[in-house]
Amino acid sequence: MNEFGGTLELPLYDEHHRALARSASAWCAERSGVWDEARREPADKGATRVLRELGAGGWLGFLDPSSSGQAGDLRSACLMREVLANADDLADHAFAIQTLTAAPIQRHGDAAQRDLYLPGLATGELAGAFAVSEEQAGSDLAAVVLRAEPVPGGYVLDGHKTWIAQGTIADVYCVLARTGEGPGPLGLTAFLVPAGTPGLRAEPIDVIAPRSFARLEFTGCRVPADAVLGRRGGGYQVVLDALERARPTVGAAAVGFARRALTEALNHARGRPAYGGRLFDLPAVRSSLAELEIELSAAALMVGRAAWAADQAADHGSAGSGALSAAAKVFATEAAQRIVDRAVQIFGAAGLVSGAVPERLYRQIRSLRIYEGASEVLLASIAETLPNARTDARTDRTKEHRSR
Ligand SMILES: Cc1cc2nc3c(=O)[nH]c(=O)nc-3n(C[C@H](O)[C@H](O)[C@H](O)COP(=O)(O)OP(=O)(O)OC[C@H]3O[C@@H](n4cnc5c(N)ncnc54)[C@H](O)[C@@H]3O)c2cc1C
Incomplete structure (x- = not known):
């Protein structure tokens, strides 16, 4: 299985998505020193440094399609967040917030607003909120x-x-x-x-x-x-559009954080001596890792489905499915929280040391279940889309009665 758990090879994605994900992943790996330095700096300085790095790397170019010629779709944005979250929380954060600010300007801004803000947002010279x-x-x-x-x-x-x-x-x-x-x-x-x-x-x-x-x-x-x-x-609609479109990307970031947690836990379990063997030899540890792998695959599939459906809808000029996006966000963020928690468990005390990767992931994953639609709020909205069993049963009985 490759670093994307095999999901990238599915027909949900096209060749340009695969190329984007692989080159972003390689770019992130080359910059691990930059991420480490930014993390040690005060929050503002680190955030600005990472944003400029993303801009200089061309990863935000799609925010200004008229200059860059790159349109960008939701699958690309999701894959970018998955890759960035896997590498570094600050990089994912900068990418997410630039996109969230630029999207309503792209969709609802007039020509003067687009010209004033999009070029700077796309190079990282301007930060949005x-x-x-x-x-x-x-x-x-x-x-x-x-x-x-x-x-x-x-x-x-x-x-x-x-x-x-x-x-x-x-x-x-x-x-x-x-x-x-x-x-x-x-x-x-x-x-x-x-x-x-x-x-x-x-x-x-x-x-x-x-x-x-x-x-x-x-x-x-x-x-x-x-x-x-x-x-x-019309502001409420401007904001709802932006949030609904961003939801699968939050799920994608959750997949990125969770994949990093699982990789780290697996490496730790394979290397850690225990009872004359390795931690990985314990059936309970192997089975825990297997469960995490299943949850992670399911989360990645749900995110891919939601992003694919949104892109199809956009291509056909129709509204996307808010329920699929909401479901992907709820499932992936809740699963990622469990995966990160169990990865910490596999590390034992070493996972709790300040600055250790599991400890960082444990803090970083928490907010995803709250922002851009808390899980409970999204569950309530998904429930609204379910067929109403009692109403349907009554309608069927009425039809039966009329036909007699
Ligand atoms: C890291 C982070 C970044 C953020 N960034 C931004 C940002 O850039 N811009 C911005 O504007 N905001 C931002 N937010 C705010 C975020 O959007 C809100 O926190 C979120 O909408 C929830 O609102 P609240 O915190 O006021 O919680 P509340 O609305 O008070 O909800 C608290 C809890 O009540 C329950 N609840 C609420 N409503 C319902 C319901 N209808 N059905 C069932 N249960 C419900 C849920 O469990 C929910 O978690 C950010 C938040 C975080 C944590």
């Missing part, structure tokens, strides 16, 4: 309260955003704000707000796995009318 969550509006995005008050020539933003990835290094923020065209989700508008706009302040937040992460304060923050991204009152 996607600022949606608030303390009282995480899973329930329709509860966003940050206010954008219309004034002559633009808007004034007042309120806060929190848990914003790349928030301390971003040059541009995609911000969801309440403009009040309608109730709840109908009264929200997306804005592009450059860092350095007077009245915008970012405060760092320390998290379990050090990354650039911030709370943003908007106090009388004035933006011009052309900062609106998409249509006024």
